[in-house]
Amino acid sequence: MRVVACSLVAACAVATVPPPPPSVVAAPPGVILPLHELADGSHPTELQMQQLVGHYSTLDGKSGFIFDRTADPPLVLRDGDRFAVSVTVAANRRCCWDYAAAGMSLRVDRATGRITELIDDAHPDGAPVVRDADAEPLSFP
Numbered sequence: 001m002r003v004v005a006c007s008l009v010a011a012c013a014v015a016t017v018p019p020p021p022p023s024v025v026a027a028p029p030g031v032i033l034p035l036h037e038l039a040d041g042s043h044p045t046e047l048q049m050q051q052l053v054g055h056y057s058t059l060d061g062k063s064g065f066i067f068d069r070t071a072d073p074p075l076v077l078r079d080g081d082r083f084a085v086s087v088t089v090a091a092n093r094r095c096c097w098d099y100a101a102a103g104m105s106l107r108v109d110r111a112t113g114r115i116t117e118l119i120d121d122a123h124p125d126g127a128p129v130v131r132d133a134d135a136e137p138l139s140f141p
Contacts, residue, residue, distance in 0.1 A: 055133040056115055062122040063129075067106070067115060068138040075138040076101045084138040 057064040064079040076099075077084040090100035096116065099106040107117040107126070117126045 053135050053137050054131045055135045056118070056129045057132050058118055058123060058127040058129050060127065063104075063118055063120055063127070064132075065104070065118075066135045066138060068135070070137050071139075074099065076104070076106070077138050078102075078104065 052069040053066070055064065055066050066077045066084075068075040068077075068084070071086075073086045073088060075084040076087050085102045087099040087101040087106070089097055090105060091098040094110075096110055097108045099108060104118060104120040106115050106129075107119075108114065109116050115129050115131070118129045119126045
C-alpha cells in the first residue's frame, strides 16, 4: 500500500506501508482477529472443526462412542473398543441419515447434523444420545 502525503507547500512525500501480516485482517482499531477464527466459507473454522468430532452417550449411560466426521468416511469408536471403524450411510430418509457400523446404528438429523438416536445391543429400540465431551480426531490402526 502506498501513502502519499502532501503539504500546502506543494512538497509531497511517498511512503510505502507494508501489508498486514497474513494472520491479521482488517478489524476495528485496536482489535486483531486471527484468520483461523473467521468464517469465510472456504474452510471450517476451529470451532466448526471441534463440532465435527465429539463423544456421545446415551442418557442412561449404558453406551458411549466417539463420532468423527472429519474423516471420509466418518469413523466411530465405541467405548471399550480399541479400534475405530468406518460408518456407512444405511438409509437416506427425508428427516435423517442412518449411519451403520459394527453392531450399531446412528440416526442423524438432516437439518441440524445432530446425532439424535443410537440403536445397539443395549438399546434395540433406540435411545437418545447427547454430546457430552470434545474428542480428538480418530484414525485407523
